[in-house]
Amino acid sequence: MHAPDGFIDAPVSAAAGLVAAGAIAVSLRGARRELGGASRPGGAESGGERTAPLAGLVAAFIFAVQMLNFPVAAGTSGHLxxxxxxAILVGPCTGVxxxxxxxxxxxxxxxxxGLTAxxxxxxxxxxxTTIVAYPLFRGLVKVLPRTRRSATAASFVAALVSVPASAVVFTLLYAVxxxxDVSLGKVATAMxxxxxxxxxxxxxxxxxxVGSVIAVRPDLVHGARGLKQRLKLRVNGELVDAPKAEPEAVPVAARSRRKVWITGLVTSLVLAxxxxxxxxxxxxxxxxxxTDHGMDEKAEEHATAGSPLADYGVEDVDDARLSGGLAGVIGVGVTAVAGTGVFWAVRRRRTRDTADATSPSGTSV
Structure with missing residues (x-):
């Protein structure tokens, strides 16, 4: 659903840009809490040391999976x-x-x-998608049995509802x-x-x-944390409490997190x-x-159409398979680095703010 330049006029594009900038600013503040984790007695924190590296991986994974368009109807495809x-994996603010x-x-x-879009x-x-999906997921998880299947089903429903909701918002923006000059009724129905x-x-x-992550590390699923009842997993036909990392198990948990991160990165590279x-x-x-309704009549050429990686191919590489594969690998790598850098900076700011708040002077700098 990547809108190109020219679909939406300049005033509405600018207004959407302001909304996006405001949401990102709010999300940066919220992500400090999500990446910071919950404080333990004695000042140690849990959650943040797990979420910060996972967030960069999630961004890279989304980039990779978005390259996998799947057919949905005659002549039409879709992507993640x-x-x-x-939002479910790393929190709504971090998800944005x-x-x-x-x-x-x-x-x-x-x-x-488009850049202007x-x-x-x-x-x-x-x-x-985040505003719609996360509250719906949390609501379902709270009322359903605390099992892996329930959490997986809740993520299915939340994701399903979020996509047409996104289409509705785009249609409203296009209406304004x-x-x-197209029939908005037909566009809305089609979208x-x-x-x-x-x-x-x-x-x-x-x-x-989500189900795969819950199966190996349920504590890494942000949306399933903070529940009154422990999440349960089915082991040998019986429901048991999901494992909870204790302070003394941190080295083991750290190795497990690295395994999850490496597995996720390799999977992303293979997919892309x-x-x-x-x-x-x-x-x-x-x-x-x-195309069907004439909305693309005033679409503009992309400002970076001459990029060496434009259209997910590497310039001067003639083999289509190799060109697309290299572009995908580069994209995953760049996104992982950029995302990790952003979340590392947010996490570091959180750590500094916490240290300032607990300093002997009792004031923050």
């Missing part, structure tokens, strides 16, 4: 938006930042999603600032209809990922570098609707 997945980092990398390096894309793909189908694919990917070659070449939902 990622807001629901990121994860998807925003991905969208920025895609727009600047790969000419995917970046605010529109962040509003629809990062903010809307669209640059072509919501195709994105319900795309939402099913999003839900499957999100549920499989190899599996992406087999992705559907059909236009995605927004592109298809825009």
């Amino acid at each position: 938006l990622g807001g629901a997945l990121a 930042l994860c998807v925003s980092v991905v969208l920025l990398m895609q727009a600047v390096l790969f000419a995917d999603g 970046l605010g529109v894309n962040i509003t629809t793909m990062a903010i809307t 600032g669209g640059t072509t 919501v209809g195709v994105h319900v189908l795309i939402g099913i694919g999003e839900a499957v990917i999100t549920a499989l990922t 570098g190899f599996v992406s070659f087999y992705a559907s070449a059909n236009p995605d939902g927004l592109e298809k609707v825009a």
Whole structure:
């Protein structure tokens, strides 16, 4: 659902940019809490040391999976938006930042999603999906039995609902600032209809990922923390409490986190570098609707169309498989580095603020 330049007029694009900037500013403050974790007696913290490295990995994974367009209808494809997945794994505020980092990398390096439309894309793909999915997930997890299956089902429903919600917000923005005279009723029907189908694919990917992480490290799933009852896993046909890392088990937990991070990174590289070659070449939902209804009449060429990585290929590499694979690997690497850098900085700011607050003077600098 990457909107290109020219779909939405300048005033509405600018307004969406302000909304996106405000949401990112709020998310930066919220991410400090999510990445900082909960304080233990004695000043130690839990959660943050796990979430900060995972957040960069989540951004890289979303970038990789977004390259895997899947067919949803005749001549139409869809791809992961990622807001629901990121919010459930690392928290809503950190999730907004994860998807925003991905969208920025895609727009600047790969000419995917317009630069002037970046605010529109962040509003629809990062903010809307997170705002819709995370409260729905938390609500379902609280009322359902505390099992892995329930959490996985809740993530499925949350992701499914978030995609057509994103389509509705884009349609509203187009109704106010669209640059072509089209039937908004037909556009709304087409957008919501195709994105319900795309939402099913999003839900499957999100549920499989969340379920897999819960199976090995349930404590890494931010959305399942803070529940009154411990999450349960089925072991040999019996429900048992999910393992809880104790202070003395930190070295073991650290090794486990590294294993999860390495596995996630390798998976992302394989998806972007190899599996992406087999992705559907059909236009995605927004592109298809825009073509069918004339919304693309005033679409503008991307400002970075001459980028060496434009259209997810490496310039001067003639072999399509190699070119796309290299571009995917580069994208995963750059996104992982950029995301990790952002979250490391946010985490460091949190640590400094905590130290200032607990200093003998009792005041922050």
